Amino acid sequence: MFSKPLLHEDAQHWLAEMRERRVLVIGDIMIDEWIWGRVSRISPEAPVPVVAVSDHSFTLGGAGNVANNLRALGASVGFAGIVGNDAEGDRVIGMLEKEHVNHDFVLRVDDRPTTRKTRVVAHNQQVVRADWESSAPLRSQDVSDFCKKLAKGISQYDAIVLSDYAKGVFSREIVETALVGKITVADPKPKNIDLFSGVTCVAPNVFEASGATGLDITDDVQLTKAGLSLLERLNCRYVVITLGERGMALFGAEGEHMMIPSVARTVFDVSGAGDTVTAVLTLALAAGAPIISALQLANFSAGAVVEKLGTATATSDEILAFIEEIPGE
Numbered sequence: 001m002f003s004k005p006l007l008h009e010d011a012q013h014w015l016a017e018m019r020e021r022r023v024l025v026i027g028d029i030m031i032d033e034w035i036w037g038r039v040s041r042i043s044p045e046a047p048v049p050v051v052a053v054s055d056h057s058f059t060l061g062g063a064g065n066v067a068n069n070l071r072a073l074g075a076s077v078g079f080a081g082i083v084g085n086d087a088e089g090d091r092v093i094g095m096l097e098k099e100h101v102n103h104d105f106v107l108r109v110d111d112r113p114t115t116r117k118t119r120v121v122a123h124n125q126q127v128v129r130a131d132w133e134s135s136a137p138l139r140s141q142d143v144s145d146f147c148k149k150l151a152k153g154i155s156q157y158d159a160i161v162l163s164d165y166a167k168g169v170f171s172r173e174i175v176e177t178a179l180v181g182k183i184t185v186a187d188p189k190p191k192n193i194d195l196f197s198g199v200t201c202v203a204p205n206v207f208e209a210s211g212a213t214g215l216d217i218t219d220d221v222q223l224t225k226a227g228l229s230l231l232e233r234l235n236c237r238y239v240v241i242t243l244g245e246r247g248m249a250l251f252g253a254e255g256e257h258m259m260i261p262s263v264a265r266t267v268f269d270v271s272g273a274g275d276t277v278t279a280v281l282t283l284a285l286a287a288g289a290p291i292i293s294a295l296q297l298a299n300f301s302a303g304a305v306v307e308k309l310g311t312a313t314a315t316s317d318e319i320l321a322f323i324e325e326i327p328g329e
């Protein structure tokens, strides 16, 4: 069954309702560092190109990109995660502050670096990537400090996003601290999926759903099997499987089953589209939108961001303009 199209007036209504809602993002945050330049010679030291740097920039990635997407929609956002006691940790906090994201729940630890991915890009081509990271679980003292911080402030929020990039933030204790009767949406990595049992909605992409269930999702029969099996296994209200260019599939505990086809016109960069889906879906549910409207809005928002370069966000006006331009809407 395919969903009916979302009307422009409905989208406008829900986007207005979404502004000022309070969402807490819990998850693995990272710094994306970009070194831009040109290659004009090979190094005399080793057979590698020498990049003459012309620009150097930083963006928030992972769970930080979900927070950015929520801010672009006017939500009031808090972030809970782990950074190292290092210069990059200061940078994460500075960047959250600049985006007006509350960082009171960020815990700084001294046994791991702040996750950072450094890309060297020459002539618009990535030359190499260097990762600073540890995906070891948190020390038990850090887990209990983190949970204490969370428990203190979580009631201020209308909804919670659990954004898992498998860098060690999540444990069952932390997820349980977040399960306080609010809307909770998890974007899990397959190896951690069982940690998210009991959330309102779990939203893996098709590869993650396949990894978590062991099913080879090559057709709708396998897709349905995977969706229903996750629904039962995780005891959640909804499972949303994002399918890249095919859109997304919804499975609900009350028998809801819906396919939402993608809507992008020109695809430039799909990275981060999953973060946009998680952000919009959570915020729309927090605003009281029915699941189908929330997913359609998330689908349009993802369509708008894949038309931009880099991990991107979309504002309400951009989403509305996009809906107006899609034929048939």
Ligand SMILES: Nc1ncnc2c1ncn2[C@@H]1O[C@H](COP(=O)(O)OP(=O)(O)OP(=O)(O)O)[C@@H](O)[C@H]1O
Binding pocket: 204, 205, 206, 242, 243, 244, 245, 246, 247, 248, 262, 263, 264, 267, 270, 271, 272, 273, 274, 275, 276, 277, 298, 299, 300, 302, 303, 306
């Ligand atoms: N090639 C595409 N064409 C049209 N829409 C797309 C395309 N890729 C992604 N989308 C939109 O973005 C949504 C999420 O994409 P996808 O399933 O790739 O998530 P993801 O793999 O979690 O992304 P990421 O991890 O890079 O953030 C899709 O449901 C769809 O709406």
Ligand SMILES: [Mg+2]
Binding pocket: 187, 205, 274, 275
């Ligand atoms: Mg994803």
